[in-house]
Amino acid sequence: MSRSVKKLTGLVAATFTPLTAEGEINLSVIGPYIDYLIEKQNVKSVFINGTTGEGFSLTVDERKQLAAAWCQHGKAKLEQVIVHVGCMSIKDSQELARHAASIGADGIAVISPSYFKPINADALRLYLKEVSTYAPDLPMYYYHIPGMTGVALDAADVLNGIERMIPSFQGVKYTGTDLRDLGQCVCYSQSHNWSVMFGIDEQLLGALVLGVHGAVGSTYNYLGCRVNQMLAAFDNGNHMQTRALQFEFMEVITFAKNLGFDVSVNKQVMSEVSGLAMGPPRLPLLQCPVSKAQAIAQKIKDFSQGH
Secondary structure, three states, rough: OOOOOHHHHHEEEOOOOOOOOOOOOHHHHHHHHHHHHHHHOOEEEEOOOOOOHHHHHHHHHHHHHHHHHHHHOOOOHHHHHHOOOOOOHHHHHHHHHHHHHHOOEEEEEOOOOOOOOOOOHHHHHHHHHHHOOOOOOOOOEEEEHHHHHOOOOHHHHHOOHHHOOOEEEEEEEHHHHHOHHHHHHHHHOOOOOOEEEEEEEHHHHHHHHHHOOOEEEEHHHHHHHHHHHHHHHHOOOOOHHHHHHHHHHHHHHHHHHHOOOOOHHHHHHHHHHHHHOOOOOOOOOOOOHHHHHHHHHHHHHOOOOOO
């Protein structure tokens, strides 16, 4: 990789994909979405077309259009646009990686294939390598989310020796609850100056203690300001305040989970809190009742205002 790399740190919003009422991508929302993240949430980096963005429910062409729109509207505004390019087909992943490089993305992330699963860490590293060759100058991040992929490999095993195969490798988005494995990833990444970004929003404090460099999550779309306060308290050594904010955050997520909290509900919540028209989810996800989203949105607003 020839260019210098800006390390990925802090909060990164895992963005929703705006759709029209008819279920088509709605690119007109991207510009106002970026302004909302920056001005209202103080979140200046995004992770697009991932789980929150319903990436696997989008066509390759739709994912390209979205990536181009985020890069175009985010230029000179966003610090980093990370494009998730993982697909079931390696050819599709390679094409999305090539496209991400061509539009000026700041990095790519790749999830493990989950229908035909890699049998071991060697197989997954080889898959990641073959995708990286189509964007050799872009930082690459492995997106570890075993709860969705069913790929039970330790992320630390995947990272072991990957720098010899992928010169552009820069870290991992770790969306899992195995703190032993997470800690091993942080430990291994230290000597390489990689970024380990945590993806379980309501458990962020435990990951911060282990030394992660930031977090990628859906709730930072509308709770970024409040969680940034938690990060600042942690960095300042104010552990009592950090714990208090984490406990409040946990209470919000527990309230949401008790009502039923998935990507479709979360998307409607984003519309309610931000005022942006995110539209419906794409099947097989079902649109949630507005009353449920409004109840969760009110809880979020109370937390955001320190109530």
